[in-house]
Amino acid sequence: MLRVSVAALLLLITGCSATDGGDPSGPASHRVTATESSAAPAPVESAPVTAAPHACAASALAGMDLAHRVGQLLLVGVPVSDPGAGYTALAPYAVGGVFLAGRSSAGLDSIQAGVNRLQVAGLAATGTFLHVAADQEGGFVQALKGPGFTLIPTAVDQGSLPAAELTQLSAVWAGELQRAGVTLNLAPVADTVPAGIGSANPPIGASRRQYGSDPAAVATAVSTVVTALEAGGVGAAIKHFPGLGRVRANTDISADAVDGETTADDPTLQPFVAGIQAGASAVMISSASYPQLDPHDLATFSAAVISDLLRGRLGYRGVVVSDDFGAAAAVQSRSPGERAVDFVRAGGDLILTVLSDDVAPMTAALVAAAGDPGFAARIEEAALRVLIDKQDAGLLVCG
DSSP states (O other), rough: OOOHHHHHHHHHHOOOOOOOOOOOOOOGOOOOOOOSSSOOOHHHHHOOOOOOOOHHHHHHHTTTTTTHHHHEEEEEEETTTTTHHHHHTTTTTTOOOOESOOOSSOHHHHHHHHHHHHHHHHHHSSSOOEEEEEEEEEETOOOOOOOTTTOOOOOHHHTTSOOHHHHHHHHHHHHHHHTTTTTTTTOOOOOOOOOOTTGGGGGGGTTSSSSSSHHHHHHHHHHHHHHHHHHHTEEEEEETOOOOOSSOTTTTTSOOOOOSSSSTTGGGGHHHHHHHHHSEEEEEOOSSSSSOSSSSSBGGOHHHIIIIIIIISSOOOOOOOOSSSSOOOOOOOGGGHHHHHHHHHHHHOBESSSSSSGGHHHHHHHHTTTTTTHHHHHHHHHHHHHHHHHOOOBBBBOO
């Protein structure tokens, strides 16, 4: 199913001719062929990014200069109360995606109206419609509330529901986001918090953001939610690969989040495999440290984690998005430009920052690094992945 609601709506607003040229299999283009397992996830053959059958995405990429390609790699915070005004500072950099930052109780109609105005500006600046991302997990992490938005329970509570009920409710939540104009939900959380840790796990367990303590059960819930989001016209971004369930510090406020246990054969990778198999549009990378996977660097800057494990061993083909590179304490030892370049060099595609002031230094650093032909090719590959996902979402304008 193609996620075409935003483009279809904006036809009425702008009078533009939008042709998605999409793959009839829609989100399934991101799936891998790994089989479900009750133990460690099985390695699968990696598949490189390819334009076929995404001619619209390939055409859009060919028509972009380096600055516009770099712009497609940015997902930048704008105020949820007035996203169009927030985009004014981003338009000169052709930023291709925004994150609705903050919390709103204004309701669905208000968010929809703001996103409509935002998309008109985004199309003028970039030649594509924007990815509009939100944090709509449930419980403490539900950014959009008010009339038209259902109050979503915590993931712990969601995980206790019968499968049929979670399927039904997830479809309702997806429909609300789709009508509001959100194209990418930064959810569901695929982290497994072991029973022995619970609330001692600050980023996930303390706020009941996990679906459970058994990886197999978490995998089932993640698959259910991803399927409902994608079928409902909203991309799902499963997070935080390779898992934040064992850490004892929060990467938002600490540089000391370390998981010394997770390996490439860890059962806690099952929920991520399940989410990928269900058609997740994106995988968000953790900013914690995983010495068993990479003793030298954070996951978000690690080719061993992104290129070797996620893309190579697990065969993931879709968009890889960072966790916040703006305010998060875990990445502050690097400059904004270094964060952007190091993430893309490791295999990442979409750079999330809640701070609009990061756009100028990140853009400058990426453009400068593209003086190396190898890195320029990496930018091209990442931009194509983002554009392929936009084509699947109906966010490209092609003749």
